[in-house]
Amino acid sequence: xxxxxxxxxxxxxxxxxxxxxxxxxxxxxxxxxxxxxxxxxxxxxxxxxxxxxxxxxxxxxxxxxxxxxxxxxxxxxxxxxxxxxxxxxxxxxxxxxxxxxxxxxxxxxxxxxxxxxxxxxxxxxxxxxxxxxxxxxxxxxxxxxxxxxxxxxxxxxxxxxxxxxxxxxxxxxxxxxxxxxxxxxxxxxxxxxxxxxxxxxxxxxxxxxxxxxxxxxxxxxxxxxxxxxxxxxxxxxxxxxxxxxxxxxxxxxxxxxxxxxxxxxxxxxxxxxxxxxxxxxxxxxxxxxxxxxxxxxxxxxxxxxxxxxxxxxxxxxxxxxxxxxxxxxxxxxxxxxxxxxxxxxxxxxxxxxxxxxxxxxxxxxxxxxxxxxxxxxxxxxxxxxxxxxxxxxxxxxxxxx
Ligand code: F6P
Numbered sequence: 001x002x003x004x005x006x007x008x009x010x011x012x013x014x015x016x017x018x019x020x021x022x023x024x025x026x027x028x029x030x031x032x033x034x035x036x037x038x039x040x041x042x043x044x045x046x047x048x049x050x051x052x053x054x055x056x057x058x059x060x061x062x063x064x065x066x067x068x069x070x071x072x073x074x075x076x077x078x079x080x081x082x083x084x085x086x087x088x089x090x091x092x093x094x095x096x097x098x099x100x101x102x103x104x105x106x107x108x109x110x111x112x113x114x115x116x117x118x119x120x121x122x123x124x125x126x127x128x129x130x131x132x133x134x135x136x137x138x139x140x141x142x143x144x145x146x147x148x149x150x151x152x153x154x155x156x157x158x159x160x161x162x163x164x165x166x167x168x169x170x171x172x173x174x175x176x177x178x179x180x181x182x183x184x185x186x187x188x189x190x191x192x193x194x195x196x197x198x199x200x201x202x203x204x205x206x207x208x209x210x211x212x213x214x215x216x217x218x219x220x221x222x223x224x225x226x227x228x229x230x231x232x233x234x235x236x237x238x239x240x241x242x243x244x245x246x247x248x249x250x251x252x253x254x255x256x257x258x259x260x261x262x263x264x265x266x267x268x269x270x271x272x273x274x275x276x277x278x279x280x281x282x283x284x285x286x287x288x289x290x291x292x293x294x295x296x297x298x299x300x301x302x303x304x305x306x307x308x309x310x311x312x313x314x315x316x317x318x319x320x321x322x323x324x325x326x327x328x329x330x331x332x333x334x335x336x337x338x339x340x341x342x343x344x345x346x347x348x349x350x351x352x353x354x355x356x357x358x359x360x361x362x363x364x365x366x367x368x369x370x371x372x373x374x375x376x377x378x379x380x381x382x383x384x385x386x387x388x389x390x391x392x393x394x395x396x397x398x399x400x401x
Pocket of ligand 1: 028090131154155156198199200251273274303
């Protein structure tokens with residue numbers, strides 16, 4: 001708890017020194033970002049501080065024309081809105097900034113510009129709201145002496161230092177609703193419907209929404225799948241008179257011994273785009289079973305629109321907690337939910353480990369008990385889950401921002 005006397009951090013006292021803090025949102029957008037910005041602004045404003053809105057992630061600190069001092073009117077009516085009023089980017093990286101030249105795109109280190117502009121703007125601190133990529137950049141700046149505080153965001157829920165990130169609950173709700181809709185049409189046509197969902201290298205969205213939405217098969221990166229096990233589950237359902245099946249596939253799901261499926265190569269400074277595994281799985285199911293099979297990709301619908309109540313509340317708690325950390329001059333930290341409190345962890349720890357679905361997870365066990373297949377014969381045949389082979393986490397090089 002950020003005000004707990006136990007950890008030696010007393011509640012804030014009115015401060016005489018007026019601070020100037022910057023706030024930016026980096027990486028892919030996610031529902032709840034505006035709740036963070038609003039809460040951070042209002043908390044800082046109540047302390048009498050000024051808040052600089054920095055646009056398009058770190059780009060605004062490279063080109064300061066993309067900055068503006070926020071006013072109360074800027075954050076009015078944004079609590080329930082999706083996206084980010086500051087704009088964001090997952091294309092650029094200040095330490096490897098893509099610059100077009102006659103011979104093509106070259107990557108330049110523009111971190112000195114960021115530090116110089118931070119000083120020029122007379123900022124006392126910077127709040128970086130981002131996923132593991134943006135937070136890793138924040139950590140690099142923290143090591144260079146910039147007073148930085150991180151706020152974790154991602155629909156993927158893959159940051160290990162926080163129990164959950166805002167955006168995840170909204171994404172799960174969107175996928176669950178899609179599954180409800182797919183059920184009726186799958187049933188009418190006696191089809192297999194395959195839904196590809198986001199989550200990059202982790203299966204949190206697929207697992208939570210798959211269980212909540214009554215999926216029959218859930219394929220996640222943590223459990224490599226065997227298409228024959230997928231087909232076995234569909235056939236088992238048919239034997240029980242269930243003539244349709246719903247399959248949820250995380251975009252990063254991999255067949256046993258296989259690789260992730262990408263739809264686009266990485267461009268300079270960016271990252272390769274996952275996609276296509278749903279189509280591939282649907283094609284194989286159709287070919288092997290002869291059943292009518294359709295696939296769809298939910299894509300960015302999972303990131304758009306209004307945040308759920310949970311995400312608004314968590315975003316609000318994170319935003320105000322970040323400013324409280326600034327008040328206490330506790331830089332180099334990231335706010336984190338450690339239920340029931342919002343607390344903080346060193347940024348270093350926050351970005352050190354990707355949070356993957358543990359194979360002994362209670363949700364996995366419940367799903368297994370219900371007969372949901374994870375495309376593994378170990379799971380389908382009822383063998384102990386420990387027999388399921390975990391896949392090594394992917395290289396940290398493929399970070400999100
Ligand atoms: O990290 C969030 C996320 O939505 C991933 O789930 C997905 O792989 C990626 O971002 C998509 O990024 P982009 O917005 O660049 O398509």
